[in-house]
Amino acid sequence: MRKNIVAGNWKMNTTVSEGVALAKEVSEAVKAANPKCEVVICTPFTHLCPVAGVIDTAVLGLGAENCADHEKGAYTGEVSAAMVASTGATHVILGHSERRQYYGETSETLREKVALALANGLTPIFCIGEVLAERENGTFNEVVAKQVEEGLFNLSAEDFGKIVLAYEPVWAIGTGKTATAEQAEDMHAWIRSVIAGKYGKEVAENTSILYGGSCKPSNAAELFAKPDVDGGLIGGAALKCADFMGIVNAF
Ligand code: PGA
Numbered sequence: 001m002r003k004n005i006v007a008g009n010w011k012m013n014t015t016v017s018e019g020v021a022l023a024k025e026v027s028e029a030v031k032a033a034n035p036k037c038e039v040v041i042c043t044p045f046t047h048l049c050p051v052a053g054v055i056d057t058a059v060l061g062l063g064a065e066n067c068a069d070h071e072k073g074a075y076t077g078e079v080s081a082a083m084v085a086s087t088g089a090t091h092v093i094l095g096h097s098e099r100r101q102y103y104g105e106t107s108e109t110l111r112e113k114v115a116l117a118l119a120n121g122l123t124p125i126f127c128i129g130e131v132l133a134e135r136e137n138g139t140f141n142e143v144v145a146k147q148v149e150e151g152l153f154n155l156s157a158e159d160f161g162k163i164v165l166a167y168e169p170v171w172a173i174g175t176g177k178t179a180t181a182e183q184a185e186d187m188h189a190w191i192r193s194v195i196a197g198k199y200g201k202e203v204a205e206n207t208s209i210l211y212g213g214s215c216k217p218s219n220a221a222e223l224f225a226k227p228d229v230d231g232g233l234i235g236g237a238a239l240k241c242a243d244f245m246g247i248v249n250a251f
Contacts, residue, residue: 002208004037004224005164005231006248007125008238009065009093009212012044019047020054025241027055036251037231041238042093042125045079052088063091063125066099069112081116092117093233095151096127097170107150114152118159125164125233126151127212128191132171140169144187145194157199165209166233167191172213174235181222181229184211188228217246224250 014022023041030039040061043051052062064087068078084092094113099105110126117124128147130140144167152163167187169179179187188209196204211223212233223229231251237243 002206002230004251005040005208005210006035006037006244006251007040007042007061007063007091007093007164007166007210007231007233008244009096009233009235010041010043010047010238011065011098011235013239014044014047016047016050019043020050022239022241023047023051023060024054026244027060029241029245030059030248031056033245033249035248037248039248040091040125042091045084048084048087048089057088057090061091062087062089063093063123064089065093065096067092067094067113067117067122069109069116071116081113081120081122084117085120085122089122091123091125091164093125093127093166095147097129097131097168097173101170107147110151111154114155114163118155118162123162123164125166125210127166127168127233129168129170129173129213135169135171140187141190144191148191148194149198153198157203160195160199161203161206163207165191165207166212167209168212168233170213174214176214178214178216178219178223179211181219181226184223184229185226188226188230192228215247217243217250220247220250 042063064084067081130143208230215232
């Protein structure tokens with residue numbers, strides 16, 4: 001059966017010392033709460049090693065927010081999947097809409113990143129989602145299906161089974177405007193049907209699909225109650241331990 005997961009996406013926030021303090025606080029809170037879901041925090045690259053040293057990895061997973069699309073070598077400024085894994089991280093966010101929008105990530109580069117992440121034992125949290133114009137012109141189902149197909153459908157069923165998906169409507173990210181629980185459920189059910197069409201019902205049923213976009217303690221329970229919403233990818237609300245835990249405890 002698929003897992004419920006709440007993952008924090010810290011984005012480009014906190015210094016190392018601030019991040020270590022937050023991670024420690026979250027780790028202790030998760031341990032005390034004994035939540036009904038898996039909990040992960042995804043931090044900037046600079047934070048991974050020191051954070052790995054202060055969290056209890058039995059209760060809290062650690063991830064990066066990106067990795068390179070090449071194995072190693074002359075790619076100044078890039079951080080490889082092997083480097084990420086060597087910090088103790090277990091997850092990596094790939095294809096976040098901010099990466100697609102501001103750094104020109106395409107399905108082609110994402111296929112490379114996914115392959116390298118998997119080869120290094122990392123769990124990709126693969127992000128998909130439509131922009132506002134696509135929501136308004138009604139093409140959102142096709143847009144999201146295309147992102148899943150182009151980015152992931154080259155994988156074997158076994159490898160696809162290692163992917164976590166995060167549906168994040170771009171118009172809801174950091175805007176305070178959340179998709180309604182019905183909009184999220186409709187899209188998640190659609191994504192699951194697209195996966196079933198390629199890999200079969202069993203693989204689709206076993207895939208965790210998280211919702212992201214202005215998820216907060218006040219709306220998490222309603223979103224997570226939907227049958228096809230298996231948790232959340234949390235941006236802004238992951239930067240305050242109490243808010244993040246409010247979401248974790250919504251399960
Ligand atoms: P948000 O970000 O929760 O701040 O909207 C979510 C994300 O981009 O992962």
